[in-house]
Amino acid sequence: MRGLQKLTVVTPALEHFTVLACFYRSRNRPVADISARQLKELRWGDLFDRSTVKLGRMKHLEFLCPDLFLVYGSSPNNPCLALLWCFKIIKELCLTVIYLPDINDEQYLLEGMKMLPAVTSLTLCVTTNGHAFGASLFHILKLCSGTKKLDLEFSRDNLEDQTACPPGCICDEQQNWKAEEL
Incomplete structure (x- = not known):
């Protein structure tokens, strides 16, 4: 999904999530809103900006790979x-x-x-x-x-x-x- 403008994920049961090179081709800052309360593993291989990428509460997150x-x-x-x-x-x-x-x-x-x-x-x-x-x-x-x-x-x-x-x-x-x- 190269050149993605905005990503919205609302999945309470999601446990593993990977974002890889979705925003790199966009000339704008990455915009994402991710709500995945049961998330255990997050792999983020992409641009990240705390002001435009909102990560919901992830109290079960055990593994992070930026x-x-x-x-x-x-x-x-x-x-x-x-x-x-x-x-x-x-x-x-x-x-x-x-x-x-x-x-x-x-x-x-x-x-x-x-x-x-x-x-x-x-x-x-x-x-x-x-x-x-x-x-x-x-x-x-x-x-x-x-x-x-x-x-x-x-x-x-x-x-x-x-x-x-x-x-x-x-x-x-x-x-x-x-x-x-x-």
Whole structure:
């Protein structure tokens, strides 16, 4: 449903809901009104704006998976962060963290991630494209200090032979994390 203008969902018994690339082609802000009191799992892979996307009470929500987070890029991760800030506690959180192949002229974007919901289980899906990823993962783990279960999943591309990033790549500039503790 690409180019969707408005989404209204009123389903008291709905337990699993995914929104994927419905609003990206629209030039307007995403507009949605979602009322699903029994919702247990929300996957939101799309634009999100707290002023125009209304999520009803979801007291049974256990699993949240927002759109992907770029570690370096030109456009902040504000839609993903806005979705995360709607929730104080989530049992399971799945974050997809991606390094673009060429990041040298890009800004570090995870500094905007200052708070995450309290989680019991955290899944981090990582695509590194050969870049050093320790500082970024450490940053996220510091924000989820109450996590009891951690799953790290690396993109299949990361498991194959890759060319290491060139010397002096900005991904290796953040060294101070190595001396910190969680």
